[in-house]
Amino acid sequence: MKENHVRVKIFGAPSLTLESREVEVKLGQNATTQDLLDTLVIENKDYLYIVRDGIRLTSSSKLNDGDEILIIPPIAGGFCK
């Protein structure tokens, strides 16, 4: 089955317990934002802002191969586009 490779950059409080603020995650072809979050060991992940190309995603947003995903605490980040 084809895999999606997603580059994840984690900012703020969620990143403080991690060894690296940037990780590459392999996901299935139809993976969603929720699938990505399930792979990450971070607290209160359901309430973080997940952003791709300046647009905030929902938990069911489909991810694509080569996506760069920003995970940011809800302190920052309004709507962009």
Add this chain to the structure above:
Amino acid sequence: MTLANPTEDLRWVGRSIPRKEGAGKTTGETKFFSDMILPNMLWAKVARSKHPHALIRRIDVSRAESLPGVVAVLTHKDVTGLNGFGIVIPDQPVLCYDKVRFLGDAIAVIAAENEEIAEKAAQLVQVDYEPLPVVTDPVEAMNPEAAKVHAKGNILRHETVRNGNALEAFQNAAVVVEHTYCTPRQMHMFLETEAGIGMLDENGNVVLYVGGQAPYRDQMQVSRALGIKPEKVRVISTPVGGAFGGKEENTVQIHLAMLATKTQRPVKLVWTREESGIAGIKRHPMIITTKTAADREGNLIANQVKIIADTGAYASLGPTVLDVAVENSCGAYKIQNVDIDAYLVYTNNCVSGAFRGFGSVQVNFALESNIDMIAEKLGIDRLEIRKKNVLREGDIGSFGYAIRGSVGVYETLLKVENSELWKNRLKYKTEKTAAWCKRGIGIATGVKGFGFGALPDFAAASIQITPTGKFVIGISCPEIGQGAITAYTQIAAEALHCHIDDIYIASADSKLAPDTGTTSASMALVRGGNAILAAAPKMRQLLLTAASQILEEPLDKLRIERSHVNSLNRKKIATLAQIAQYLEKNGVDTKVIGGFNVPRFEKPAEGSIEIPHWSYMYASGVALVEINTMTGATKVLKFFLATDCGKIINPQSYSGQHEGAILQGIGFALMEDTIIKDGNVLTNNFTTYIIPTIADMPEIQVEPVETYEKIGPFGAKGLGEIGIVAVPAAIANAIYDATGAHIYSLPATPERVYKALQNKDEFHGS
């Protein structure tokens, strides 16, 4: 330094347009949410902890529930989502269930037919506690043997940021100064306490009228606690009766949403002043040890700082406040060797969080005191040592990053040098006064980034044309008294080529405005202003395209003028009202949205959350003080402040913001502190917590250095916070200039100053 272009052809920006909401607020016509009474409305009260630290063994609300007139009593069992809130870390229970960590902790919320019944019911909530040792000293709290406020331990965050080789630099220094400074737990003391009304709309959605700083963040925290989708919660956050950072965190929002959902009636909750004093957010008290070194010429070569910040019982915005304190601990200077070690510590004290200056005021006091001492030891003028060391455009800052934004800090010092107060400082110092009074002049320079530094940040604004040809600007950043609505109006009128009377700002409503981010970090103007500037070309294109169709003229032959679109030969005219109606008739969306992606460094500095910022605001201030040597009482007689806030959108708002900030800085420097003993707040009202009044207002002069900031609308930066940053240090340095007594702990109350006068250099700490 790049200056804003004074000859730029601007019609509205740069003018002192009267505040849009000013008349209503000054005449009392504006109704704040704490003034609102709705039909069928219930009143709410919060039953809070009786102990600063205790386990909860049992909660019994039966007596409260049985009181006639009580409609609902809710406990932790009624929290349907996450029983926690906090913008950075949701570690504060909505309603406590197993443990209380400070006296502001909420156990139950009550809705009743009137306020008196609600208050009585709150007193009838019975809780069996098992008291625990109380931890109020952050240094003691760091001891592994100390009672744990949270299970994971009391050190919430330990941040270390280094650059260069400080150890080696200290060994090669001509002079090294090291002292420990303590700063107070300042209260915001906004005139309107935390308050609001919650209700349900006809579709069962939660509607909150709560004066706050961030409607979309409130929406997120409320939906998270109720376990519902964010779109089921509408938050209207304006008008606000003062905030200064203290209404950035959730206060009454979640409790109101829960009670409105439970009772299906409007519910009003207004914290009393005493309640605000106990449960409300405060400024982080800090213990700061700063060791600063210079070479023989007065070049600052190293700075080592240890910060211990008391965040109280919960995190709130503490981790980011600590980050900003770390970033600003080396000031507006280029110091190549820095070593910063900072701790954020839980205690059983009031929760500390956001407050104008956000960590920079505290560390500025420490560094600027050291700078004066170095200057004295080297025999260098206080102004000259600052001029020698401050950052210039394109310099590498203390954390190894090139400063990207405009830098006018040197020019603020030139403004100081040329100020009437500085030029005549000897005259003012020696002016005849009472024999027991002494006068002194103090100087300080400050810096603070605007925005969230290296954190990704976005903002959006909408522009809609109405059938009457007016523009409605949707911005979610609330007006909190800083003049944002007026500034947005000026920017929008400039960008849309219309009159300011044709602009209406629909702000701070999560239903009517897109997410512009928060009113915080001196960023509302830059976020909202840039988002408007991104939306405006889309609106102009929409209008011109429609006019082209109506007038049957090519697009390039048309232009927008105030309330209509003209053909270039002025023979054909379509009014904006005609165009708007045409768009509606043809089913074209009359609203456009513009987005702004805040520039940032790709990666934060190692060990930090958001260091560095892309751009910074700068300030230099001079204080003239008079000290009564018999009582220790200090009075600020004059204050001069020059700031680099980029292009000034509205000079009157600029001056007003800075005058308020200076007075708040005087309060921090001389009188304000929330005194807590064994977890009990002893100063929770205006009777015991003293803030400056009109009698304490010095003669103030403020002057802008108008650099051109590339990332700001029309070259503007933020300006809400920078006005306070250098004020306390300038006052403390003035006290030394007058008396020869150093002040290491603020506020410099008469008692502290008197002691310092007795002990001179021996005095250290409270």
